[in-house]
Amino acid sequence: MERLNLGLENGFTTLLKTCLDQKKTVLLVGRCKVDYVGRARSTLEYGDRIILVKEDGSIIVHRPYGYQPVNWQPPGSVFHIKKMGERYLLKAVRRKPQESLEVTFTHIYMIQGFSLKDEGKFSLHVTELEMKEALTLKPDLLEPGFKVLRPEKPVPPGFVDLYGLDKEGRRVVVELKRNAADRPAILQLYKYIESLGGRGAVRGVVAAPCLAKGAQRLMEQMGLEFKRVDPKECAKVLSSTDWRTRSLSEYMGERTV
Amino acid sequence: MERLNLGLENGFTTLLKTCLDQKKTVLLVGRCKVDYVGRARSTLEYGDRIILVKEDGSIIVHRPYGYQPVNWQPPGSVFHIKKMGERYLLKAVRRKPQESLEVTFTHIYMIQGFSLKDEGKFSLHVTELEMKEALTLKPDLLEPGFKVLRPEKPVPPGFVDLYGLDKEGRRVVVELKRNAADRPAILQLYKYIESLGGRGAVRGVVAAPCLAKGAQRLMEQMGLEFKRVDPKECAKVLSSTDWRTRSLSEYMGERTV
Structure with missing residues (x-):
């Protein structure tokens, strides 16, 4: 990368300030x-990076590799720009928690401001089979x-969605439902429980986003x-919209220290 | 934002292909x-976005607000570009898991390629006090x-680092150590335990990155x-380098769907 060191005394700071003001x-x-510096501290030595400063006051610093940012601060950061x-120096300061991110540039390769309009709706879709897969990968989602x-244990009345300890x-x-758990789902689960020795021998759990009307009472009975x-x-x-599960293993194994 | 629809038949695809090839x-x-489309599916309607395609084959899609990307795929994605x-269409395909991310553009406001060099070391620092704070926020880190x-429970011989159930x-x-837990730390913890009724009444745990030489045996005794x-x-x-803890609450409450 050819390094275009800005010779302008105030070119960068003025441009950046104007963008942020607007x-x-x-x-x-x-x-x-x-x-x-916040509740912990981190330092990142000099290197070529991509920095996003969003209109809501969030800042994200990306290295040229990896899908996760190396540093970031959520919306509400207040920015200070200074030539030293x-x-x-681009400093992002945030309260609650008190934290600040200082980006010190020796070279600016590009700076560009955009007024972006994004009202597009984001939707995630999942089937019962996918819910089962998610719970198998991350059983804590249940409890x-x-x-x-075993996912899908066969019992005399059919197939149990999830069987565990x-x-x-x-x-x-566990009986899984994509939508509200209704009477048929509950009666189905009850049959499974009976076939496995009754509710003294095994816990019966209906896992769903919510219960259908009247289902609560039936379940209690x-x-x-x-x-x-x-x-x-x-x-x-x-x-791929979830940072958490992947980051657990991948981020900890990342080449950082 | 002024929309510069590329009139060139192959301008965008050629430029992007060249950048990716290089x-x-x-x-x-x-x-x-x-x-x-992967093990789940998501759709994001049209809007103005920032897309990073890194040299390692990762792709990250950012909306103009929020610190988290709306979509992304980790390193190893293979890219396909097509004019339709x-x-x-910019399509990122990945195996294991089989997944693909399709970005369909109606307007390109900017495209620029960079050869970035980043060997800078990243370091995270934390004190014992900060470790205590982290364990209080996320006690599962212990077990x-x-x-x-109570963090910092006073007992006759001094202050217990963490006291819990x-x-x-x-x-x-819990006795916390930033470095290898050594004999003094273990003897200290033993005094606390004694003052609280001995090891039948309370568990004594040394929490540290590792044990100093000979400490294992002393602890067992x-x-x-x-x-x-x-x-x-x-x-x-x-x-702010951790996406996980914050994303749990913040991301789930995001305006998505």
């Missing part, structure tokens, strides 16, 4: 170091300590339990 | 929709089901336990 989304590419000798022994080691049979499982949360476990 | 990091700003009538009752309801006293707690993991709970 609530533009700013894209910056440059050689910089990044210092974060041959360097440019802490839950372990899946709770944290106390009790057997659990039958000694079954309801656990709220959000299909959207399941979709996020499975989809 | 393993450049590409910044794109344009009006687009995004369709993800008046629209431009699943752990609950903090385990998932079975037993009392737990004293009936104390060691739990590995990574300061880096603590720093991530506290710092």
Whole structure:
């Protein structure tokens, strides 16, 4: 990358200030170091990076590799720009928690501001099969300590959606619903529980985003339990829109220190 | 934003292909929709977005607000570019898991490729006090089901670092060390345990990244336990480099769907 060191005394700071004052989304590419101070501290030595400053006051710093930013601060950051000798400082300060991100540039390769309009709706879709997969990958979505022994266990009246153990080691049979759990789902689960020795021997859990009208009472009569499982949360476990599940293993193994 | 619809038949596709062939990091700003298909599915309607395509084959799609991307795919994606009538399709395909991200542009406001060099080391720093704060925020870092009752409980021989209950309801006293837990730390913890009724009444846990030489044996003799707690993991709970903790609540409440 050819390094275009800005010779202008105030060119960069003026341009950046104007963009931020006009609530533009700013894209910056440059050689910089990044210092974060908040409830912990981090330092990132000099390198070429991409910086996004959004109109809502969020800032994101990307290295040229990896899908996760190396530093960031959520909306509500207040920006300060300063020329310090041959360097440019962009400081993002936030309260609650008190934290600040300092990006010190030695070179600016690009700076551009955009007024972007984005009202597009985002939708995540998931089927019952995908919910099952999500719960198998991340059983804590059902309840802490839950372990899946078998997805789809055959029992005389049909197929159990999820069969596992709770944290106390009790057997659990789960009936999954994409929409409101209704009477047929509850009666179905009850049949499974009966075929496995009744509710003294095994816990019966209906997992769904909500209960249909009248279902609560029926469940209580039958000694079954309801656990709220959000299909959207399941979709996020499975989809590329979820940073959490992947980041757990991938980010910890990243080449950072 | 003035919309510069590219009139060139192959201008955009050629430029983008060249950048990707040369393993450049590409910044794109344009009006687009995004369709993800993998183990779940998501759709994002048309809007103005910023797209980063990195040299390692990762792709990240940002809306003009929020600190999290709306879509992304990790390194290793293979890109396909196609002109479809008046629209431009950028498709990122990945195996294991099989997934694809399709970005369909109606307008391109900017496209620029960069060869970026970034060897800068990233370091996270954390003190014992910050480790305590991280464990209070996220007690599962110690062990699943752990609950903090009091950080810094005073006992006759001094101050206990963390005092809580385990998932079975037993009392737990935790001695925290930033570095290898050594004999003095273990003897200190033993004094606390004695002052609280001895090890029958309360669990004694040394939480540290590792044990100093000879410490393991001493701990066993004293009936104390060691739990590995990574300061880096603590720093991530506290710092803006961690997507996980914040995303849990913030992302779920986002205006999506």
